[in-house]
Amino acid sequence: xxxxxxxxxxxxxxxxxxxxxxxxxxxxxxxxxxxxxxxxxxxxxxxxxxxxxxxxxxxxxxxxxxxxxxxxxxxxxxxxxxxxxxxxxxxxxxxxxxxxxxxxxxxxxxxxxxxxxxxxxxxxxxxxxxxxxxxxxxxxxxxxxxxxxxxxxxxxx
Amino acid sequence: xxxxxxxxxxxxxxxxxxxxxxxxxxxxxxxxxxxxxxxxxxxxxxxxxxxxxxxxxxxxxxxxxxxxxxxxxxxxxxxxxxxxxxxxxxxxxxxxxxxxxxxxxxxxxxxxxxxxxxxxxxxxxxxxxxxxxxxxxxxxxxxxxxxxxxxxxxxxxxxxxxxxxxxxxxxxxxxxxxxxxxxxxxxxxxxxxxxxxxxxxxxxxxxx
Ligand SMILES: Nc1nc2c(ncn2[C@@H]2O[C@H](COP(=O)(O)OP(=O)(O)O)[C@@H](O)[C@H]2O)c(=O)[nH]1
Ligand SMILES: [Mg+2]
Numbered sequence: 443x444x445x446x447x448x449x450x451x452x453x454x455x456x457x458x459x460x461x462x463x464x465x466x467x468x469x470x471x472x473x474x475x476x477x478x479x480x481x482x483x484x485x486x487x488x489x490x491x492x493x494x495x496x497x498x499x500x501x502x503x504x505x506x507x508x509x510x511x512x513x514x515x516x517x518x519x520x521x522x523x524x525x526x527x528x529x530x531x532x533x534x535x536x537x538x539x540x541x542x543x544x545x546x547x548x549x550x551x552x553x554x555x556x557x558x559x560x561x562x563x564x565x566x567x568x569x570x571x572x573x574x575x576x577x578x579x580x581x582x583x584x585x586x587x588x589x590x591x592x593x594x595x596x597x598x599x
Numbered sequence: 600x601x602x603x604x605x606x607x608x609x610x611x612x613x614x615x616x617x618x619x620x621x622x623x624x625x626x627x628x629x630x631x632x633x634x635x636x637x638x639x640x641x642x643x644x645x646x647x648x649x650x651x652x653x654x655x656x657x658x659x660x661x662x663x664x665x666x667x668x669x670x671x672x673x674x675x676x677x678x679x680x681x682x683x684x685x686x687x688x689x690x691x692x693x694x695x696x697x698x699x700x701x702x703x704x705x706x707x708x709x710x711x712x713x714x715x716x717x718x719x720x721x722x723x724x725x726x727x728x729x730x731x732x733x734x735x736x737x738x739x740x741x742x743x744x745x746x747x748x749x750x751x752x753x754x755x756x757x758x759x760x761x762x763x764x765x766x767x768x769x770x771x772x773x774x775x776x777x778x779x780x781x782x783x784x785x786x787x788x789x790x791x792x793x794x795x796x797x798x799x800x801x802x803x804x805x806x807x
Binding site for chain 1: 685686687688689690691706709710713714716717720738742745746747748749750752753
């Protein structure tokens with residue numbers, strides 16, 4: 443049996459569907475220091491979050507660090523975080539001149555046993571969300587495909 | 600006396616060559632320890648750690664001091680730090696199912712691996728530069744690579760991307776170069792020793 447299926451069974455979760463929460467930039471900013479805590483709490487409940495404005499590289503590393511302290515080998519194996527982390531080569535001339543970090547970009551965060559990044563390049567990310575039914579019942583029909591794509595938006599000054 | 604003493608020490612430290620701490624970073628299995636061994640074997644005669652095809656073999660950071668590298672007419676004293684692979688998830692079932700490990704051992708390995716990731720992240724505060732090791736046969740846009748690069752840039756740490764496993768026929772260092780054009784990328788095979796001279800030259804140039 444695949445580990446993911448086992449995890450769902452051991453947790454005794456049932457029902458179908460996975461909640462996908464779209465989190466606005468306003469909500470994230472309101473959370474301030476609690477951002478990482480909030481994200482992890484939601485992900486540990488089995489939710490997939492779509493963050494309008496993703497995490498900075500430093501916040502993402504902090505998310506990885508805290509995730510490592512909370513991994514439970516049977517019920518929480520970690521996070522999957524497909525997203526467009528701001529890349530310094532994409533900074534505008536003035537941002538580069540001022541040594542500014544690029545703004546964070548759209549990001550998805552989910553529990554690693556449910557969310558799987560399939561393919562990534564700088565412009566498109568393909569991820570799979572395994573629905574609970576599929577995870578529990580031998581994935582009879584195969585995983586559902588979710589493709590998110592984004593065009594680099596206008597950069598903030 | 601105290602003032603003279605301090606002055607004296609200050610002058611001495613001006614002349615003493617600083618040791619440069621270089622962290623070897625990257626996702627599990629990129630070949631970090633193989634590279635660390637190659638470097639320390641080349642310059643000190645002794646390797647520094649165990650390698651394995653099973654991910655998360657290195658679960659504690661290891662430091663080797665006084666690795667004096669001579670290249671391109673310069674000589675630099677490095678501390679080489681081999682760090683555990685950074686991952687966003689660790690599933691002990693993989694060790695059992697893919698590598699036939701006993702469950703108890705696999706659980707222990709996974710637990711230690713989570714601690715290793717935390718230790719690797721902590722070490723970022725104590726390095727002067729980073730060799731970021733990527734498997735050039737794999738997609739460079741994995742989240743660990745991207746997150747690490749973002750953090751290294753935010754901390755202004757000089758970074759050399761090591762496009763490892765150049766010996767594999769699927770290897771494509773050019774894909775890495777395209778993905779992260781803002782950093783020098785050196786194709787090597789840590790296993791076979793290809794490209795090491797270029798890497799040593801780059802280390803002296805970018806870290807020195
Ligand atoms: N083909 C090939 N394999 C390599 C190379 N470097 C490392 N490996 C292999 O990759 C696996 C992981 O190596 P290791 O150094 O333990 O990776 P680490 O987890 O990053 O420290 C081992 O089986 C190594 O033999 C390389 O340059 N070429
Ligand atoms: Mg290692």
